[in-house]
Amino acid sequence: MQNKPQLTVVKIGGNVIDNPDALKAFLADFALVEGYKILVHGGGKIATKTAEGLGITAVFHEGRRITDKPMLDVAVMTYAGLINKDITAQLQSLGNNAIGFTGADGNLILSEKRKNAAVDFGFVGDVISVADELLKVLLLQNIVPVFCAVTHDGKGQLLNTNADTIAAELAVACSAHFDVKLLYCFEKKGVLTDVENEDSVIKNLTFENYQELREQGAIHSGMLPKLENCFNALNRGVTSIGIGSPEMIKGGSDYTLITP
Amino acid sequence: MQNKPQLTVVKIGGNVIDNPDALKAFLADFALVEGYKILVHGGGKIATKTAEGLGITAVFHEGRRITDKPMLDVAVMTYAGLINKDITAQLQSLGNNAIGFTGADGNLILSEKRKNAAVDFGFVGDVISVADELLKVLLLQNIVPVFCAVTHDGKGQLLNTNADTIAAELAVACSAHFDVKLLYCFEKKGVLTDVENEDSVIKNLTFENYQELREQGAIHSGMLPKLENCFNALNRGVTSIGIGSPEMIKGGSDYTLITP
Numbered sequence: 222m223q224n225k226p227q228l229t230v231v232k233i234g235g236n237v238i239d240n241p242d243a244l245k246a247f248l249a250d251f252a253l254v255e256g257y258k259i260l261v262h263g264g265g266k267i268a269t270k271t272a273e274g275l276g277i278t279a280v281f282h283e284g285r286r287i288t289d290k291p292m293l294d295v296a297v298m299t300y301a302g303l304i305n306k307d308i309t310a311q312l313q314s315l316g317n318n319a320i321g322f323t324g325a326d327g328n329l330i331l332s333e334k335r336k337n338a339a340v341d342f343g344f345v346g347d348v349i350s351v352a353d354e355l356l357k358v359l360l361l362q363n364i365v366p367v368f369c370a371v372t373h374d375g376k377g378q379l380l381n382t383n384a385d386t387i388a389a390e391l392a393v394a395c396s397a398h399f400d401v402k403l404l405y406c407f408e409k410k411g412v413l414t415d416v417e418n419e420d421s422v423i424k425n426l427t428f429e430n431y432q433e434l435r436e437q438g439a440i441h442s443g444m445l446p447k448l449e450n451c452f453n454a455l456n457r458g459v460t461s462i463g464i465g466s467p468e469m470i471k472g473g474s475d476y477t478l479i480t481p
Numbered sequence: 482m483q484n485k486p487q488l489t490v491v492k493i494g495g496n497v498i499d500n501p502d503a504l505k506a507f508l509a510d511f512a513l514v515e516g517y518k519i520l521v522h523g524g525g526k527i528a529t530k531t532a533e534g535l536g537i538t539a540v541f542h543e544g545r546r547i548t549d550k551p552m553l554d555v556a557v558m559t560y561a562g563l564i565n566k567d568i569t570a571q572l573q574s575l576g577n578n579a580i581g582f583t584g585a586d587g588n589l590i591l592s593e594k595r596k597n598a599a600v601d602f603g604f605v606g607d608v609i610s611v612a613d614e615l616l617k618v619l620l621l622q623n624i625v626p627v628f629c630a631v632t633h634d635g636k637g638q639l640l641n642t643n644a645d646t647i648a649a650e651l652a653v654a655c656s657a658h659f660d661v662k663l664l665y666c667f668e669k670k671g672v673l674t675d676v677e678n679e680d681s682v683i684k685n686l687t688f689e690n691y692q693e694l695r696e697q698g699a700i701h702s703g704m705l706p707k708l709e710n711c712f713n714a715l716n717r718g719v720t721s722i723g724i725g726s727p728e729m730i731k732g733g734s735d736y737t738l739i740t741p
Contacts, residue, residue: 271558275534294563298531302562303554306631306639310585314637320586325570327580327624358622362615364587371566377574379566 227256228360228399229470232388236408237467238265238304247406248308250471252315257360257399259391260319261368262308263384268299280343288343288381296381297323300369308367319365324348324372325379327355330387332372332380346372346380348387351394360399385447389454396458403454404463404470405447411465411477412448414439422465426479428452448479455481487516488620488659489730492648496668497727498525498564507666508568510731512575517620517659519651520579521628522568523644528559540603548603548641556641557583560629568627579625584608584632585639587615590647592632592640606632606640608647611654620659645707649714656718663714664723664730665707671725671737672708674699682725686739688712708739715741 231254237247251260272279272295280287288296305321312319324330324346332346359366368391370384385405392403411422414434423434431448434440440448451462463469465476491514497507511520532539532555540547548556565581572579584590584606592606619626628651630644645665652663671682674694683694691708694700700708711722723729725736 271535274536275531297566298558298562300562301566302558302560306557306561306583306585309583310633310639311637313585313588313633313635318587320580320582322580323566323569325566325573325579325581327578328573355622358618362618373570373573375573377571379570 225398225400228395228401229254229256229258229404230261230388230392230395230401231258231404231406231470232261232263232384233406233467234263234384234408235265237406238262239267243467244308245311247467247470248311248315250467250473252312252317254470259356259360259366259368259395260308260312261384261388261391262300262304263370264296264300265304267303268295271295271299282340282342285340285342287341288345290344293344293379293381297371297379301371305367305369312365312367317365318363319367320359321367321369323369323379324382324387328352328373328375329356329366330368330372330382330390331375332382333374334378334380344378344380346374346382348372348382348390351390353394353397356391356395357398360395385450389450389459392459393454393457396460401459402461402463403459404465406465406467406469409466410475412440412444416441422475423477424475426477428455428481431479451479452481455479485658485660488655488661489514489516489518489664490521490648490652490655490661491518491664491666491730492521492523492644493666493727494523494644494668495525497666498522499527503727504568505571507727507730508571508575510727510733512572512577514730519616519620519626519628519655520568520572521644521648521651522560522564523630524556524560525564527563528555531555531559542600542602545600545602547601548605550604553604553639553641557631557639561631565627565629572625572627577625578623579627580619581627581629583629583639584642584647588612588633588635589616589626590628590632590642590650591635592642593634594638594640604638604640606634606642608632608642608650611650613654613657616651616655617658620655645710649710649719652719653714653717656720661719662721662723663719664725666725666727666729669726670735672700672704676701682735683737684735686737688715688741691739711739712741715739
């Protein structure tokens with residue numbers, strides 16, 4: 222393990238992407254992260270705004286979004302087009318040799334259309350595999366891959382895919398070649414014992430104390446699926462996972478460090 | 482020269498992109514092109530349609546299009562997003578390991594905002610340099626690069642750039658490592674002596690007979706700038722250039738072959 226080179230996989234969401242100043246500040250910090258690195262970004266309000274502008278209405282089924290063809294096109298336009306290429310150009314100006322990717326590019330992330338007996342969620346994909354050998358070649362060329370939340374099914378169809386999942390799957394696949402740290406940046410400082418109190422960050426979580434805290438009801442229920450996914454990723458080879466604010470990537474704030 | 486591997490650079494325009502069936506047929510042919518290859522695509526009516534949908538009006542100055550910020554965003558959404566990623570996913574399904582690029586990705590095409598004393602054309606870039614070493618690494622990995630008509634200035638700004646120029650600059654830069662054939666697919670069968678007659682294709686053009694034909698007025702004036710650019714690319718290292726219909730790439734029709 223110790224001999225593998227370090228790789229940091231960072232995921233950012235709408236809270237950073239929707240604010241041009243916050244995005245700029247984040248990218249300046251990200252550009253300074255040493256070692257090999259990958260950035261994964263979610264969507265943002267620009268997708269909703271573009272859909273509205275084009276007169277496309279979001280379709281929901283029991284509160285869950287359905288990605289129909291017009292909405293997939295908007296996702297591809299805004300995530301893979303506008304947002305991804307803006308981030309790539311900004312990182313280039315900061316001296317990082319970024320390349321923006323969907324999962325279709327280089328077959329980097331192959332997925333399959335979500336199967337659900339009851340509901341057709343539309344053009345939504347669940348990850349099947351990651352082309353870790355090509356990713357390794359690119360990283361060793363000092364390329365900084367920037368992934369958006371779009372993958373493909375290998376049969377010509379693009380699919381919208383959850384950005385948190387993409388980050389986790391990239392981190393797991395790359396752990397074959399790298400010592401991988403996965404950082405989830407979100408709107409809180411970390412996993413909190415009291416959601417009202419930003420100072421209640423749990424600084425260290427292992428599977429053992431996670432189980433204790435969960436039984437005590439000390440972790441907000443909304444965080445439990447995210448944490449289950451984190452422990453799953455750790456079981457599959459990721460070395461450590463951080464959950465916190467974007468400041469986390471420069472060590473500028475407390476955050477939750479999750480280890481096996 | 483003989484020892485360099487073969488590279489084919491193919492450029493397609495709106496006439497192929499605007500017609501899903503034509504695009505599908507073209508990509509099936511392109512996927513079968515042997516050796517290293519690069520695809521460059523222009524825009525298409527989808528950009529105009531998206532702009533209209535979003536209520537963005539095209540700005541012109543003396544008949545020439547001005548790319549203002551909203552129009553640049555539409556170009557990035559449709560060229561780098563929708564069109565580029567659709568082509569990439571289709572090529573993947575055909576067994577070509579395609580990656581879709583703007584010039585910002587990997588700093589592959591650096592450009593500068595067009596300088597013009599009289600008119601500000603907006604976010605339009607003229608190519609300065611191509612990262613041929615990285616392109617070579619990618620090609621030797623059997624990656625099929627797919628370029629859209631977007632580049633960047635290295636300072637964080639994306640720029641709209643003529644797809645014909647991108648194809649020529651890629652071909653010239655790659656001729657340092659490859660024996661490069663550049664194929665321009667367009668709506669005619671080739672350079673015609675009689676624009677009304679598709680059977681009047683000039684099958685072979687060298688600089689010598691081009692000069693003669695030009696003096697005789699046997700070449701339509703609209704083709705002259707394109708041909709001047711072709712001879713310029715040949716002077717800078719490209720081995721040969723084809724101008725013809727998309728059928729040309731599979732040898733399925735007459736076309737104009739231009740050599741020094």
